[in-house]
Amino acid sequence: MAEKMMIEDHIRKNKRLTVVVCVMMALLFIAVVFAVGYIFVGNIYISLIFALPIALVYVLVTYSFSVHTVLSAAKARPANPQIREEKLLIYKVEDMAIAAGLPKPKVYVQDSEYINAFATGKKPENSVICVTTGALRKLNQEELEGVMAHEMSHIQNRDILIATVIIGVVGAISLIAEILFYSMFWGGAGRSRGGRNDGNVIMIVIAILFVILAPIFARLVYLMISRKREYLADSSGAYLTRNPNGLAQALEKIKGDHPTTKPKGSKTIAPLYISNPFKSNARTSIWSTHPPIDERIKRLRSM
């Protein structure tokens, strides 16, 4: 029982952090919009008129990236119940859906030497879990169960939805900054600032710098959220199986696994995977989508 409560505490702490970071993101977006308004016309509210539709369109476009888009980017195929290891995989996914009290996700398989898996789908009702053939071959049933629990937790915590919306906002901030940059380059912004004094010029320079730096900052905030959600999925996954060891062992196998072939599929879906297939897991960096694998194993072992 004591063990269980500890996992629940992990979950609660992680959820709180995610909320804080999401609020930071929203504030950043508003600040960018106001700064752009100040630079162009000296009125911070005017820019809302064009910035809000841009953000809305951006979020809608990323939102419309369907499960199908992701699956074809990963070159995944539906799991075949005629093959024994894929049948057992389907069983495992069903088990985790039962443990989480959620509808069963569809199960897909991706041909790859790497041990990896990802979940996608914005609602639990139409979610998909995809596993590499490398994972099926190299992981035992306990480890596979840990990985499936991790993916099921992403679905349960609505991480795919959160990531989609945040990627949309990051994109919108970048786009606004880019528009500003090009319009200044072509002298478009100069006209509207005709009659101002020197004090304002300094303010405008600061505002411009801020807008240029904002996309970088937004990206960092997004990556921070992404790493927080990974820790959360680890701990709620451990809660589903009541066995943190399975996932810890699987992560250790992923760490020691170095296939010679290059990872397949598109880089854009890298943040979805249980561990980033395009980066070495050893280094810690603020530019990582995932937390360092050793830290994840350490936390799971301490549960």
Add this chain to the structure above:
Amino acid sequence: MLLIILAVVAVLIIVAFALIYWGFFNKIIRQENRIDNSWSQIDVQLRRRADLIPNLLNAVKGYMKHEKEVLENVTKARTSLMSAKSPQESIDADNMLTGALKTLFAVSEAYPDLKANTNFLNLQDELSNTENKIAYSRQHFNDSVLSFNNTIETFPGLWFARRMGKKTREMLQIPEASREVPEVKF
């Protein structure tokens, strides 16, 4: 003036109370429904398991000529599973069945022909699949009972639950013995 302020405060308190009651009423009902739903999940798996047994017995009948007792134990456990009346009885019968099946599968190791039979292998996978699913749906059931009991035993849920006439639910117990691997002698 003071009267108006007092009246507004009184109305606000009543509205707040009504909202809290509404929230707790729905929460309690929702959590209770979740318990019933997770029980029906277990029941579906138990039925599926009971349905698989005759197929399994048919598959092994031709091979296991000298293991009458093992097969009888499986049949017996199935019968008590089918006739169980309460959730706890079903779970106990299922544990008995799990034990009997473990012995059967352990004994089957001695029959290479049977081990090569794809039908038998499929049934073995299916049965261990239902076993895992029962374990997880039982866990989900107990989780649901825990959160329901927590809601109606802590303040202020306690207060609303009493007015709604709700009582705490029992968790499903797993006997210690069922966790042991049965001994097999050849």
